[in-house]
Amino acid sequence: MKGHQIWHANMTPPMSGMWCKHWKRKMQHVLYFIILYFACTQHSVLCCTSCKLTLTSPSGHFTSPCYPQLYPNIQDCKWTIQAPPGFIIQVTFVDFDIEEAQNCMYDSLSINNGESTSKFCGVTAKGMAFHSAGNEMILTFVSDFSIQKKGFNATYKHVAVSLRNQKVIVPQNQSSIVSISSKVSIPTLNEVTVCFEATKYSNRTEDWKAFSYWSSSSDHFSFGKTASGHFVLISGVQCDLDTVLPLLPNGEFFIDSFQQICIVWNSLSDVLGVRTKSIYQNISCPGIKDLSIPGQGNLILGTYEINMGPLQGDIYNFRLWSTAMDSATLSNLSCDEKGNIVNWENEFWNIPSWARKAESKLSCGTSLPTIPSAEPTTCEKLAGVCQATVTSIVTPSTTTNTHPTTNTPAFHATSVRYVSSLLPTLSTYTTDNIATYNTQTEVVSAPLPSSPSPVNTSTSITSGSMKPEVATSHLPPVLSTVSIINNIATNNSQPVTVTSATTTMITTNMTDTNSTDPPTPAGTFYRISITVVNSSTNNETTVQSLVYSWLNRSLQNWNYTIFVVNVSIKSNERSARDLETVIMKSKLQNNGRSRRDASNLNTESFVIWALLVYNNTNNITLQNETIYQKLYEQNKTIDGVLSVQSVTVYQVEKCKAEESPSSYHWPVTSPTVTQIIQCPKSPGNYASRTCFVGLFYGDSHWGPPDHKNCTASAGALANELLNLTTGQKLDAEKVNDFVQTLKKIVNEADIDTSLGSTVVNVFSNILGSSDNALYTSSSEALKTIEALALKLQFTGQSVSISSPNLALGISRVNTTTYSGSTFSVGSQSNNSDFQIDMEKNQTTPLASVVLPSTLLSQINESDKYTVSRAQFMFFNKVGLFQDHLSNISSYIVACSIGNLTIRDLKEPVKITVKHTAPLPNNTPRTCVFWDANLYKSAGGWNKTGCDVSENESSDNETVCLCNHLTHFGILMENKT
Structure with missing residues (x-):
């Protein structure tokens, strides 16, 4: 035993050393894995702590966990992006790389746009932009336990959406209603025109109302359907409409696609006008004559009533006018014709966010903003299809043939480039999810068609990430991985350049069926x-x-x-x-x-x-x-x-040739092709328009024309004129240039109150110039100011704009209830601007006009339908009214009713004008108006039809009584 113990003692040290060395080596590996585990675990935890977020900022970005490093396994992330009502959300993927598999069964990113959900993996979504249908978008990212990729980097932003691009779901209960804004004031109505579009997606036969107008807890104006048929209710009288409606066999007018109806009523008659499907018909309804709809009520979509439900459907483009339109006016009613009481714009309505639904094929819809791809992506790497489209630049002198002629002598060089821009589409669509293909387009050069005539061609191919040049500076930037440049010598005396708008169609997880090569355009x-x-x-x-x-x-x-x-x-x-x-x-x-x-x-x-x-x-x-x-x-x-x-x-048919707007001629065009034509009035600039194809029905239709490059932004141009004229002494040449530019703005732009105010202030600056500088351009300036007053678009009953030298006032006119109008201008305390009043509140006005209640009694019935406003103008300077035979000693005031010529009034118009300086006692004075036809159309003062009211006049002011009122008439006091 001892020997054994000795042997054990002798053997233990070497075994112990070997044992320690062995485990030392083992522990190194163990420690390595432990450290690696903790490092990775800590990294995963650190980069995955903010994986489920609600994003509400106007813009921002988000990434997959750990981006740009590999995303961890077993992830379940969710980003909810929310925007205020009236906005949609745009998400753009700057980078995208997720494990690819059939049907994205392992790792994937799902995008719920509010209508449908689409799933992406691989590199499909790289460079793509997505829009939500409403004001919320939800993105979810999941990963499994194995393969990892870099993930994605995305940006988002809120995009304002016009109500013209949205339909409204009619609420089905009183807890949430769609009503007009509290800022909208509805006056007492003795005539009305209402137009709207609606769908009905339920086959139920319950009674319903599409809209109703309530005042004093009673329904005074509504449209709906009962078991007896469709009706319109006016102040307690129900008028049946089925005999003039194109009904389906089940008795319904509205179906699951939008149908428009316009209803016209005038209290002077017991006949209603109804227009549907381009047909206008009258129907008798005893009892509605001499009625009125009380004002200051509330208009809602649907109804408040318990025994009658709201329409189970959608409503779009609801517009209300305080005039009774005739059939000719309704037949020419455009999308831009705004309802003077209620219009289909956000500021007129209170709409819950859930009730808004953006849609791409609405009858009066406009283009949603698009952003070019941020990263180049080749067609070969996409799990879908790259499809190029051709865009032709057509000059006004060319025919609709966009291919070059090959039999006339000339030489022409053409650049050819291929690009791909990315556009998401869903692999399936339901009835309520109808989208339009090709909503995002890049415009670049494309190859010319092959020609039988001799050509000299030299080709150079550059690959990589080079960005090609684009010949036209107004075109959006494009990204390309392949650039092909051909120098083609052709026989063509009038060369036409053919360019291409390249678009990618993506169907989720769909692979190319035959070829991985980029398709031709x-x-x-x-x-x-x-x-x-x-x-x-x-x-x-x-x-x-x-x-x-x-x-x-x-x-x-x-x-x-x-x-x-x-x-x-x-x-x-x-x-x-x-x-x-x-x-x-x-x-x-x-x-x-x-x-x-x-x-x-x-x-x-x-x-x-x-x-x-x-x-x-x-x-x-x-x-x-x-x-x-x-x-x-x-x-x-x-x-x-x-x-x-x-x-x-x-x-699929081609888009037909058409002219829209005037002077813009678009040739016959194939689907997904963007035509580029030269601006009719601006050589060297170009307008574009795309022929779209609908994903659901496969129908081709023109998109809205883009002619913003043909004229500079009216607002920006007007502001530039304001800066150039402020505090400047202008000569006749500069005055003429500015007046011509203002004329172009007024004639071609839509004039809202903001732009109108800028234009008035520019004219005020111009009026500060010398009489000699103003003389040549005075006639054009007056016509432009009058046109401005006719075109100015505004909400409410009246609008006024004042400036140091010019004041403008416009008030709405109801021809059936007209009881006269009053306009006055008073000086403010600083003596530089003016206070405009459309009532009778001015105590000592500088000028006033009182229109008699019988003013419109002599105009014919057809003209009554066209009258909607009265325009008033006040001039602090007289430089636009230069008559060398007369001496003006007062301010100048003008008044007109629409664009009508009114004369031989039985009851005179009363004009009171302050003198610029007191007149001595018994100084002769004459009331005159500006007659643009005098002196070979140079214009001059005419006293015909105007008299001085001696009893009401004084040394400081003169009161004139006139029996006429022309659209250009300016009434004033004259010193002899």
Whole structure:
């Protein structure tokens, strides 16, 4: 034992040393992993602490956890971005890299825009901008337990949205209503015109009202429907309208798409006017004559009543006028015609945020702002489709043919560049989610078509991240990964440059079917309808998914490069109606290429709509017949579940040639093509307009023209004129230049009160010039001031603008209840500006005009419908009224009613004008008006029809009584 102990003792030290060395090495590895674990764990915790946020700032940015490093595993993040009512949210992904997989089954970012949710992974969303449908957007990011990527970096901003781009959901309970703003004052109405659009998305037959106007707890004006039919209620009298409405078989006027109706009433008659679908009809309604609608009430969408519900639908573009329009006026009613009592603008309404719903295809909608992509992204890397479109620059002298002529001698050099701008679309759409394709466009140069004539071509290709130059400075910046420059010598005496607006169509998780090469800028769109029968399921989502997959499989590995842009499903009732329309149109345009098989009434049928785009890279035409044979004759069933009953194929039509606005001529244009034409009145500048294609119906339609480059911003230009004229002594040449510029602003721009105030102040500065400087331009200046008063747009009953040398007042006129008008101008304490009053509150005015109550009694009925305002002007300087035979000793005041000529009044107009200096006793005085036709249209003072009221006049002022009032008339006192 001892020996054993000795042996053990002797052996222990070497074993102990080996043991320690062994574990020392082991511990190094263990410590390394422990340190690494804590470091990673701490890093993950630190960079993932703010993963669920609510963002309410007007702008900002957010990133995936740990960006730009790899995002951690097992993440569940949520960003809720909120904006005030009247705003939408725009999110742009500056960088985007998330693990890619089929259907984004592992890691993904989901975007809920308020209407639908789309899921993204890979690099699909890089450089893309997304807009919310309302004022909230929710983004969620999830990652699984394995592969990690860099993630994303995104910016967001609030974007103001005009109410013209939004419809309003009619509230279904009294706890939340849509009503006019408290700032809107509704006067007592003896005549009215109301126009609005509405949808009805419920088949219920309960009584409803679309709108109602309440005063003293009673409904005095409303439109709705009961079991007896549609009606309008006016101060307790109900008028039935069904006999003049184009009703559906179920007795309804409103359907699930917007229908417009205009209702006209005048208390002088017991007849109502109703306009629907471009048809104006009268209908008798005994009892409404001599009624009135009391003022100071509250207008709401829907109703307060317990025994009658609100319309179950949406309302859009509600406008109310205090005049009864005739059929001609209504037929020419434009989107820009504002209701003088209530208009479809944010300031007129109180609308809960949930009730607002932005939509891209509203009848009076305007373009939503877009932002170019922030990062270049190649078509090859996208999990979707790059589709280029062609834009043509057309000068006014050229025809609608945008291709260069090749048989006249000349040389022309053309630059060609390919780019891709990114645009998100969803893979599926429902009836309530109809979007428009190509809402974001980059404009760049594109290749000219091939020509049989000889060409000398030299090509250089540059790859990488180089940004190409754009020849026209007004075009937005573009980003490109490939730049191709061709120098082409062609025979063309009038060269036409063809440029391209490149757009990318993305369908979520959809891959290219045939080619990874960038498509050429010559895409052809086809819309198809497919009726399928399914006896095993009535789940629309399942059917839609099966058809979508079938389409992609059927079009793969084909001789033609075709992409599925969108697939959607419609409800049966509406689909059957729309399908018949499509089939009939297809037969007319495509030689009847459609077929329908008999279906079993016991099975469930679905109508699927799809939008396809064909990239004819080899200039090979793809016929509708070919697509039809590929989809129908070779595929009678889908996955053994669905039976294909019918297939209809036809090519999407081009946008027709049209003139909009005046002098802007747009040629026939293919879908997704942006036309660029030269500005008619501004050579060297260009206007653009895009032919859009709707994702849901596949219909082509023009977008709004963009001609902001044709004229400088009216507001900015007016402010620049104000700066240039303030405190300056102007000669005749400068006065003429400024007057001509103001004339252009007034004639071409929409004049609101802000712009009108600036223009008035510029004229005030000009009026401070010498008489010699003003003489040549006086006639044009007066006409421009009168035009300004006619065009000025304002809310409320009246508006007034004052400046040191010119004051302007405008008040609304109701021709049926007109009882006279009063306008007066008084000096303020600083003696430089003037106080304008539309009532009788001025005690010692510098000038006043009193219009008699019988002023409008002599005008004809047709003119009464056109009268909406009375204009008053006051001039502190007389430089625009130079008559060398007369000596003016007073201020000058002018008055007109609309643009009517009024003369031979039975009851005179009373004008009181202060003298610029007291007149001695018994000094002769004459009341005169400015007659622009005197002295070969140079203008002069005329006393015809005006008399001095001696009893009311004094040394300080003269009272004139005149029996006429012209639209250019200026009434004044004359010293001889």
